[in-house]
Amino acid sequence: MMLLITFSTLLVAFILLGYIGVPLWIWALYGAAVLGALNAPVWLWTVFVTLVMVMNIPLLRCRLVTSPIMKLIHDWKLFPKISETERAAIEAGNVWVDGEFFTGKPDFQRILSEPYPQLTPEIQAFLDGPVEQVCRMASDWEIYQRQDLPPEVWEYLKQERFFGMMIPEKHGGLGFSNLAYSAVMAKLASRSFTHVATVGVTNSLGPAKLLLRYGTEEQKDNYLPRLASGEEVPCFALTEPQAGSDAASITSSGVVFKGEDDQLYIRLNWQKRYITLGAIATLLGLAFQLHDPDNLLGKGKHPGITCALISTETPGVIQNRRHDPMGVPFYNSPLEGHDVIIPVEQIIGGVEQAGQGWKMLMQSLAAGRGISFPATCTGVTKLVARIAGAHAVVRKQFGLSIGRFEGVEEPLARIGGLTYIVDAARLYTCGAVDQGEQPAVVSAIAKSQTTDLARTVVIDGMDILGGSGICRGPRNLLANIYTAMPIAITVEGANILTRSLMIFGQGAIRSHPYIYEEISALERSDVAAFDQAFWSHLGLMIRSGIRAGLLSLTQGRLVHSPVQDETAIYYRKLAWASATFANLSDLAMLSLGGSLKRRETLTGRFADILSWMYLGSATLRRFEAEGRQVEDLPLVHWSMQYALAQIQEAVEGIVSNLSLLLGGLVLSWWQLNPIGTLPSDQLGHQVAQILQTPGEGRDRLTANIHIPNHPEEPLGRLEQALRLSVQAEPVAKAVKSAIKLGKLPKAKPAQLINAALEAGLISETDAALIQEAETLRTDMIQVDSFTLEEYQQRYKNRKTPVFSNAI
Numbered sequence: 001m002m003l004l005i006t007f008s009t010l011l012v013a014f015i016l017l018g019y020i021g022v023p024l025w026i027w028a029l030y031g032a033a034v035l036g037a038l039n040a041p042v043w044l045w046t047v048f049v050t051l052v053m054v055m056n057i058p059l060l061r062c063r064l065v066t067s068p069i070m071k072l073i074h075d076w077k078l079f080p081k082i083s084e085t086e087r088a089a090i091e092a093g094n095v096w097v098d099g100e101f102f103t104g105k106p107d108f109q110r111i112l113s114e115p116y117p118q119l120t121p122e123i124q125a126f127l128d129g130p131v132e133q134v135c136r137m138a139s140d141w142e143i144y145q146r147q148d149l150p151p152e153v154w155e156y157l158k159q160e161r162f163f164g165m166m167i168p169e170k171h172g173g174l175g176f177s178n179l180a181y182s183a184v185m186a187k188l189a190s191r192s193f194t195h196v197a198t199v200g201v202t203n204s205l206g207p208a209k210l211l212l213r214y215g216t217e218e219q220k221d222n223y224l225p226r227l228a229s230g231e232e233v234p235c236f237a238l239t240e241p242q243a244g245s246d247a248a249s250i251t252s253s254g255v256v257f258k259g260e261d262d263q264l265y266i267r268l269n270w271q272k273r274y275i276t277l278g279a280i281a282t283l284l285g286l287a288f289q290l291h292d293p294d295n296l297l298g299k300g301k302h303p304g305i306t307c308a309l310i311s312t313e314t315p316g317v318i319q320n321r322r323h324d325p326m327g328v329p330f331y332n333s334p335l336e337g338h339d340v341i342i343p344v345e346q347i348i349g350g351v352e353q354a355g356q357g358w359k360m361l362m363q364s365l366a367a368g369r370g371i372s373f374p375a376t377c378t379g380v381t382k383l384v385a386r387i388a389g390a391h392a393v394v395r396k397q398f399g400l401s402i403g404r405f406e407g408v409e410e411p412l413a414r415i416g417g418l419t420y421i422v423d424a425a426r427l428y429t430c431g432a433v434d435q436g437e438q439p440a441v442v443s444a445i446a447k448s449q450t451t452d453l454a455r456t457v458v459i460d461g462m463d464i465l466g467g468s469g470i471c472r473g474p475r476n477l478l479a480n481i482y483t484a485m486p487i488a489i490t491v492e493g494a495n496i497l498t499r500s501l502m503i504f505g506q507g508a509i510r511s512h513p514y515i516y517e518e519i520s521a522l523e524r525s526d527v528a529a530f531d532q533a534f535w536s537h538l539g540l541m542i543r544s545g546i547r548a549g550l551l552s553l554t555q556g557r558l559v560h561s562p563v564q565d566e567t568a569i570y571y572r573k574l575a576w577a578s579a580t581f582a583n584l585s586d587l588a589m590l591s592l593g594g595s596l597k598r599r600e601t602l603t604g605r606f607a608d609i610l611s612w613m614y615l616g617s618a619t620l621r622r623f624e625a626e627g628r629q630v631e632d633l634p635l636v637h638w639s640m641q642y643a644l645a646q647i648q649e650a651v652e653g654i655v656s657n658l659s660l661l662l663g664g665l666v667l668s669w670w671q672l673n674p675i676g677t678l679p680s681d682q683l684g685h686q687v688a689q690i691l692q693t694p695g696e697g698r699d700r701l702t703a704n705i706h707i708p709n710h711p712e713e714p715l716g717r718l719e720q721a722l723r724l725s726v727q728a729e730p731v732a733k734a735v736k737s738a739i740k741l742g743k744l745p746k747a748k749p750a751q752l753i754n755a756a757l758e759a760g761l762i763s764e765t766d767a768a769l770i771q772e773a774e775t776l777r778t779d780m781i782q783v784d785s786f787t788l789e790e791y792q793q794r795y796k797n798r799k800t801p802v803f804s805n806a807i
Contacts, residue, residue, distance in 0.1 A: 078593035085248035092362035093440030104544030104582030115431035116625035135706040164228025171224035182375040189379025190705035197330035235281035237272040252288035278333030303355030316340035370443025374426035377454035384461040389691030390722040411460035413684030417638035424622035473784020500600035503607035544582035551576040608650040616643040634686035644676020724773035
């Protein structure tokens with residue numbers, strides 16, 4: 001009995017030490033306590049003391065233990081090899097709060113203290129002024145009919161410096177923050193995808209951004225003012241037929257040579273595609289492989305990927321074709337160049353930056369993709385929330401607004417909850433980038449998740465609108481968004497690639513506290529550096545394993561939440577998720593080694609856990625930063641429960657597909673003790689009601705998008721129909737009650753207005769209200785139609801492409 005008590009006491013001590021995380025010397029004391037309690041023989045004490053000395057004296061530990069471990073890891077290829085292009089991608093940007101989740105013990109005080117920015121009065125004025133004006137100048141339907149922005153819109157965008165939002169004022173731009181730019185993009189997206197595609201490329205990845213970060217002062221002074229004013233229309237050419245996701249494999253080439261004037265030039269040849277604004281650009285940014293056979297630049301014969309600026313008027317530049325991306329009428333084009341000659345001074349950053357193009361691109365993309373796409377998706381999801389909520393009230397079937405049916409409430413709830421999440425991720429990420437962070441992994445999460453979630457929201461919106469959503473015309477507010485969403489999914493790193501490779505495949509190396517240090521030390525054969533990282537990593541594995549087990553047993557109750565209210569449970573469960581994620585990550589890397597990055601379905605599930613931990617943290621940060629609005633609690637609860645359910649699904653997928661000892665038991669336990677389940681129907685009902693009820697909650701969820709008030713605008717009429725329908729609902733209920741009491745004959749309430757008025761059951765004001773509501777309701781359920789001639793006229797200029805010339 002005494003032995004059992006002793007063993008139990010020591011086991012509890014072991015678990016507590018592992019959970020807390022203690023230095024090696026405390027573990028030595030623990031070991032001595034164990035031996036003392038067990039009355040260990042002298043020989044065992046001798047072995048123990050020897051082991052303690054070896055493990056606590058770095059020189060001995062490196063020679064006797066760490067060095068053989070390094071050889072074993074190298075021989076068994078337990079760590080992946082990193083190519084130079086992968087290294088540039090991994091080293092681009094920096095680790096932000098994503099690193100917290102790899103520790104298994106996230107610091108929620110830090111997560112909650114990270115900036116959550118608010119719009120300044122000046123930026124709000126810009127949104128309410130120039131951005132609102134450009135939205136009013138042309139509807140999405142008009143833009144599609146013209147297959148371009150109207151000339152007056154182009155001029156207005158240039159006049160108000162929309163193309164130079166991120167260019168500093170000293171160079172003629174607006175000098176906006178990332179938050180301000182994001183807010184503008186979100187509002188433009190609520191009007192037309194063509195707006196964001198046109199404005200976005202001039203402000204995100206393109207000549208202006210690269211010049212600001214890497215350009216020479218002479219290049220900045222020369223180009224930035226003209227880019228800000230719209231005098232120069234930029235594009236950036238990266239993607240090629242043979243280099244899409246594998247952008248480092250570009251074959252476009254530039255060869256350095258000396259001209260007859262003894263000056264150095266580059267002869268360029270390229271074939272690019274998917275280049276936004278390519279067909280109308282005046283200034284082309286080009287990524288190409290630079291070759292210098294005579295080493296004229298002093299950087300070797302093959303300096304590597306380089307970025308340069310080229311006037312599209314330069315002989316040899318061909319920009320006479322155009323793609324048709326899903327019918328969305330923004331300029332997207334193939335570009336060719338044949339023997340195009342430019343001075344070497346056109347390299348962005350000058351000769352010093354020759355061969356640095358891949359690093360430049362990776363660093364620019366690291367932050368950029370986390371701003372433009374979440375902004376666009378925020379505008380889209382807010383618009384869909386507004387439309388779907390209003391339509392669910394206005395549209396009736398079986399005598400009831402369709403929003404009262406649970407089958408419609410389910411997608412409405414998803415629209416509301418995901419809209420809240422997307423906007424939270426947008427603002428949280430903007431805050432980081434505006435503080436100087438370059439969170440490459442977080443940006444990849446923000447891009448892939450917000451575009452996927454926005455696609456889900458749009459599909460749900462289309463389902464709710466039914467036939468009204470599929471018949472194109474000026475009344476249809478969703479069809480064009482629906483067809484445009486695959487574009488956001490595809491560009492700047494297709495989501496399949498981003499999920500399976502970038503978020504976890506590279507994120508595990510970049511964001512893990514020790515993995516990259518260990519790999520780098522192995523490559524350098526640096527035993528001392530590896531020793532420090534390896535044993536720290538081993539300690540982390542022990543801690544996260546013990547934490548994962550204890551937090552699973554207690555459902556996170558051992559975690560101290562930074563808040564003490566009904567959202568506290570979500571902090572505890574995120575800590576539980578983090579410990580599980582850290583533990584499974586290390587086990588996967590240990591068991592699969594370098595082959596893990598080829599297990600893309602597995603790394604994709606790890607990416608899902610990491611992504612939803614970030615989205616959940618952003619959601620909680622939003623709730624705190626916005627003053628803990630009680631009316632938003634249904635949205636917070638729905639969002640967090642949905643996030644935890646996604647984590648649950650991903651963990652089950654990992655455990656069932658990762659060959660681990662006792663894997664079946666772990667899976668069974670995880671299923672019996674889930675970290676999360678999907679939101680309840682009752683909670684979904686509460687969220688759906690927010691979307692269907694005019695007021696502060698709905699307005700706050702969909703703030704700062706374009707909501708026209710002109711009676712000829714479909715959305716403006718829909719909003720009016722919603723307000724009148726809600727106001728008329730008590731009158732309709734009074735009529736229905738009279739029917740039940742036999743005071744009125746059985747019929748639809750709208751058909752009994754006059755009878756109810758004559759019977760004195762409603763007032764003349766009530767009668768006028770319900771008649772107006774019914775008239776507008778009837779108008780809003782109509783769909784567009786065309787004469788055969790009108791329909792055919794829309795397509796008369798369409799031509800079949802000549803495939804021999806297509807790129």
